[in-house]
Amino acid sequence: xxxxxxxxxxxxxxxxxxxxxxxxxxxxxxxxxxxxxxxxxxxxxxxxxxxxxxxxxxxxxxxxxxxxxxxxxxxxxxxxxxxxxxxxxxxxxxxxxxxxxxxxxxxxxxxxxxxxxxxxxxxxxxxxxxxxxxxxxxxxxxxxxxxxxxxxxxxxxxxxxxxxxxxxxxxxxxxxxxxxxxxxxxxxxxxxxxxxxxxxxxxxxxxxxxxxxxxxxxxxxxxxxxxxxxxx
Ligand code: ADP
Ligand code: MG
Numbered sequence: 001x002x003x004x005x006x007x008x009x010x011x012x013x014x015x016x017x018x019x020x021x022x023x024x025x026x027x028x029x030x031x032x033x034x035x036x037x038x039x040x041x042x043x044x045x046x047x048x049x050x051x052x053x054x055x056x057x058x059x060x061x062x063x064x065x066x067x068x069x070x071x072x073x074x075x076x077x078x079x080x081x082x083x084x085x086x087x088x089x090x091x092x093x094x095x096x097x098x099x100x101x102x103x104x105x106x107x108x109x110x111x112x113x114x115x116x117x118x119x120x121x122x123x124x125x126x127x128x129x130x131x132x133x134x135x136x137x138x139x140x141x142x143x144x145x146x147x148x149x150x151x152x153x154x155x156x157x158x159x160x161x162x163x164x165x166x167x168x169x170x171x172x173x174x175x176x177x178x179x180x181x182x183x184x185x186x187x188x189x190x191x192x193x194x195x196x197x198x199x200x201x202x203x204x205x206x207x208x209x210x211x212x213x214x215x216x217x218x219x220x221x222x223x224x225x226x227x228x229x230x231x232x
Contacts, residue, residue, distance in 0.1 A: 008074060009037055009072070009203075010039050010170045011037040011071070011171050012034075012037075012071075012075075013034060013035045013036075013056070013059065013069065013070075013228075014034060014072065015034060015068065015069040015070070016032070016066045016069035016070075016071070017032060017069055017226075018055055029052040030055060030056065030223070031225065031226030032227065033056065033227055034227075035221065035228045037204075038203055039201045040203070041203060041204070041219060042193075042194060043203075043204065043206070043219045043220070044206055044208055044217040045206065045207040045208070045222070046207075046211065046220055046222050047207075047223040052223045053176075054175055056207075056223065057173045057174075057205065057207060060171070060173055060205065061094050063096070073089055073094075091116065091120050092169070094170075094171055095171070095172040096164055097160050097161055097164045097172070097177045099175055099176040099180055101148065101156040101157055101159065108145050109143055109146050109148075110135065113131040113135060113159065113162045113163045114127040115163070116163060117166050120167055138158045138162050138192050140158055140159060152185070153180060153182075154181055154185035157177060157181065158192050160177075161177070165196055165202065168200065169202060171203040172202045172203070174204070177193070177208075178190055178208065178210065178213065179209065186213070190213050190216070194216070194217075220232060
């Protein structure tokens, strides 16, 4: 069969509205925002603090509902899905990385990466070998038995990235993943993310304040007046 190029975005945000009511006033964070994320493409989301980056990522990751608009994952509209169906999509198709690693402190690096696969129902032996492979790939092969507190900031973030991609998601969303790291470590973590995009063709959206890193990505967008705009 002939190979056909992927023509449907991995994630498509259509006319997304999100408002917060603060006392008497209504704060419009997103006012009809549109954004398509494509397989194998890294996109930087660069916008000032408070402009709605986290809100946009949470909506794209099905962690939050928009007030209006539709989130399509692989061409499927998600607004009519049940919570269980949304959870299932989050587990299989979406990886999320936060500014702080949010690893479980009582578990080793290996166990932290195994957990999402176990929850998904994979066999334990399979999750062990897969998790080792991913950690090894991210340069953490000799850290698998360490607990988060026994890892450096950069290592913690790389474990968090390994956990996010453990179920081979179609999209990886990262909310200022290098925001707490020194420039050298940030660069290392950033390289790990870029390596994954090239190797797995995952679609990636990274919120960042770091323009230098943003310029090394495939595309840059921002949020202005509640809309997603393309930069350069
Ligand atoms: P960013 O990630 O770009 O810093 P956020 O998406 O976190 O921006 O927030 C965008 C705006 O929405 C901010 O002004 C913030 O104060 C407001 N906001 C976020 N969450 C809430 C909430 N639960 N209630 C009211 N306002 C909120
Ligand atoms: Mg934020």
